[in-house]
Amino acid sequence: MAWKRICEATEVAENSVKKFEVDGVPILVVNYGAGFRAIPPICPHMEEPLEESGVVARCVLTCTKHLWAWNLQTLEMQGETERPLKTYDIKHENGVILADIDGELTYDFDSEDDMDDDFFK
Numbered sequence: 598m599a600w601k602r603i604c605e606a607t608e609v610a611e612n613s614v615k616k617f618e619v620d621g622v623p624i625l626v627v628n629y630g631a632g633f634r635a636i637p638p639i640c641p642h643m644e645e646p647l648e649e650s651g652v653v654a655r656c657v658l659t660c661t662k663h664l665w666a667w668n669l670q671t672l673e674m675q676g677e678t679e680r681p682l683k684t685y686d687i688k689h690e691n692g693v694i695l696a697d698i699d700g701e702l703t704y705d706f707d708s709e710d711d712m713d714d715d716f717f718k
């Protein structure tokens with residue numbers, strides 16, 4: 598456990614995302630109205646920067662590039678989405694968002710292998 602301060606909760610408006618860096622680790626904070634999530638700042642599909650391509654509405658984060666989407670309350674994948682979001686554990690204390698950061702969460706983008714697997718199924 599390594600709880601680190603990311604930001605004031607008021608720094609991230611409702612239904613929006615904002616990127617921060619904590620000890621060299623880039624983190625996207627998402628305010629989905631009913632709560633917050635802290636996630637890696639790139640889409641798990643094709644590495645789009647979610648601070649640009651991500652929109653938040655009705656507790657769902659959607660990457661507008663190819664419309665992968667995740668319910669931020671349950672983390673369920675929506676529609677055609679094929680990979681789960683990775684998240685940092687967070688807590689919201691006295692107006693401050695803290696995350697448990699032991700290292701950077703990353704995705705494996707070996708997309709050529711994925712395509713080959715799909716192709717030969």
Ligand code: FES
Pocket residue numbers: 640641642643644645650660661662663664665
């Ligand atoms: S890059 Fe985000 S959905 Fe494709």
